[in-house]
Amino acid sequence: MTVTAGLDVSAQLDADRRTEVPRHVAVIMDGNGRWAAKRGLPRTEGHRAGVSALRRIVRHCADRGVACLTLFSFSSENWKRPAAEVGFLMGLLERFVRRDLAEIHRQNVRVRMIGEREGLDRKILDLIEEGEALTRDNTGMTLVVAFNYGARNELARAMRRMSEDIAAGRLSACDVTERRIESYLDTACLPDPDLIIRTSGEQRLSNFLLWQAAYAEFYFPDTHWPDFDEEALDDAFAAYAARDRRFGGLSAKVAR
Ligand code: IPE
Ligand code: IPE
Ligand code: MG
Secondary structure, eight states, X not given: OHHHHHHHHHXXXXXXXXXXXXXXXXXXXXXXXXXXXXXXXXXXXHHHHHHHHHHHHHHHHHHHTOSEEEEEEEETTGGGSOHHHHHHHHHHHHHHHHHHHHHHXXXXXXXXXXXOOTTSOHHHHHHXXXXXXXXXXXXXXXXXXXXXXXXXXXXXXXXXXXXXXXXXXXXXXXXXXHXXXXXXXXXXXXXXXXXXXXXXXXXXXXXXXXXXXXXXXXXXXXXXXXXXXXXXXXXXXXXXXXXXXXXXXXXXXXXX
């Protein structure tokens, strides 16, 4: 009897946790190089395996009812890598869009890019814009691809546009509120991330969503990105569900 009751409780707990899925999940997909090194493979193989993980996670997030998934795929600082690796990553993104866009569209996912567009290869930009246009009216999960993205660059671009609007008289200094600043960011109209996952054990943001992460929960699994699977994501959701988010106030449990 006790055993049965215990099982019931844990089944209920599991069910509750399943329902407590973060609205916006953002992932720093790190560790492709280390995954490859561990296997004596070139770093590029790690990136290739990383794309398979990405496919799985997009599908699983959509299935779990995540409203918005942001994936950090190339940072504004990643240009510092050897030209051959950068070229490989660009080719990978291009092939991913070409091969997977139709399937993503079929899943009713809306695609949006955040990051600096200026200076990007025209061919890549055209592909990204094609993906955004094709999926614009989809009503399922929003997939935000952070590409050539750096939060300081995003903030600098936002400040520049805001200053231009003030100089042109379209905006006055007293209109510069938190909400207004947000409207100039690449993430305008997106909710703040609830959960930020960084794989591979590194515990830093590396210039990712600095403004938006103000009240995000962080999760740092040791798993390298190519090994991050559905089960690992469910573990992250369970850890998230157990957090007590207070936003500077009091715990809902205490306040009651
Ligand atoms: C993440 O894996 C992919 C990108 C940054 C594009 P890394 O390439 O950073 O892998 P590690 O950190 O060297 O293992
Ligand atoms: C952050 O990872 C960028 C992406 C995952 C795209 P990095 O591997 O570039 O970050 P650092 O250099 O370890 O901080
Ligand atoms: Mg890395």
